[in-house]
Amino acid sequence: MKELSPRQLEIVNLAIELIAEKSIQGLTIKNLSKKIGLSEGAIYRHFNSKFDILLTILSSFLQEADKSLQNVCESDNSALDQIESVFMYNFNRFTERPAIASVIFSESIFQNDNRLSVEVLKLLDKHESTLKCIIENGQRNGEIRVDIQCDKLISMIIGSIRYTVTKWRLTNFEFDLINEGRILLESIKKLIKK
Amino acid sequence: MKELSPRQLEIVNLAIELIAEKSIQGLTIKNLSKKIGLSEGAIYRHFNSKFDILLTILSSFLQEADKSLQNVCESDNSALDQIESVFMYNFNRFTERPAIASVIFSESIFQNDNRLSVEVLKLLDKHESTLKCIIENGQRNGEIRVDIQCDKLISMIIGSIRYTVTKWRLTNFEFDLINEGRILLESIKKLIKK
DNA sequence: TATATTTGTGAGTAAACACTTACTCTGGGA
C-alpha cells in the first residue's frame, strides 16, 4: 500500500468517522466535503474516486488486523489465552472505533462490488486462519477438546463475536461491549477446553 | 397486519425475488416495475411508498417465524431436539428462499430507518426468546449444562448460524447449507449438553 | 346502458449522487 499524504489521511479518518456516525450510506462525497470543510472537488484532488477511499479504508483495517494477529499463534501463551487475545483485540477495536464494525459488517453492501467484498473476505480469512492455527495447536497439546471439528469451533467463536457486535450496533451501543465480550469469552473457554 | 390484495402479494413476492437476485440495493421501483411488467406509477396504486413494501416484506417474515417457532418450546421433545427444530427451520428456509437471508442480513442498511431496524430486531428477538425458553427448560431438567449463562449459549447458537449463512452467501451459495448446518448442529449439541 | 370506482399509463418532478470542468490562488525554485 502506498504512503498516504497528510490530506489523504485526514480524508480517510473523517470518512471513517462519518461511517461511524451515519453508517456506510452516510458516506457521500458531499457529507465528507462538509466535514472536511473543503469543496467536493478538493476531495478528487486526493482520491480518484469514492471507491478508492473505501478501498483505502478496508486495506488499512486489514493491515492493522494483520499486524495485530500475526504473532498471536506463535506466542508461548496457552491456546485459551491466545483466543482471549483475538477476542480482546476485536472488542477493543470495535469499542474504540465503531466505524470498523460498520464497515466490516457491510459486506452485503459490498457484495455488488467484487473488489470490495474480496477485502472483507480477506479480513474474515485472517481471523479464521489465526483461530485455526490456535485451535489446532490447542487440540494437539490437549488443551482443547478434539471431539468437535476445528472449523465448527471457529464458526461458533467468530459467529458469536459478530452476533454480539451486531446487537450492540442495532441497540445503538447501549451495553458495554467489552464487558459482554469478556463474559462471552469465559463461556467459550469453558465450552471448548478439554 | 392488513390482508394483502392479489396484486400487492405479487409485488411483494417479486420484490423478494429481486432482492435475492441483486441484493437489497437491486430493489428499486424501476427494477420492480420492469419485473412486474407494469409502469412505476402502477406500483404506487398498491403501496404508498417503497418503505411500505419493505415493511410488508419484513412483517411477513416475522409472521412466518412466529408461526413456525411458536410451538417448538411447548412440544414434548427434548431440549436438544427442539434446538434441532430451530436449526432446521432456519437452514431450510434460507435454502428455499435465499432472499430471506438477504433481507434479514441487511440490518446495516435498515439501521438508518428505525421503523425497519425495529422489525429486524423483532425477528432476532423471536429467535432469542424461543431459544431462551428451550434452554432454560433444558437446564432445569438436566439436559443442558448450567455452568454457562443462557444468553451466552443463545449468542453462540444464533451467531454460528448467522455466520454460516453469511459465508454461504459470500461464497455464492457454493456449499450445501443444510449439510453444513447439520454438522454445526451436532457440534452445538455436543457442546451444550450436560 | 349509464355511472362510478379501480387500476394502469407516460411523462413528468425534485433531490441525491459521483464526478468534471474551467478557473483561481499560493508558495517555492529557476
Next chain:
DNA sequence: TCCCAGAGTAAGTGTTTACTCACAAATATA
C-alpha cells in the same frame, strides 16, 4: 521576478432515485 505545480473553488454534468399527476382504460355497480 517569473513560472508553474499543487491545492483549492463554484458551478456545473449526467444519471439514478423515489415519487406524482393528468388522463385513459377496464371493471364493477346502479
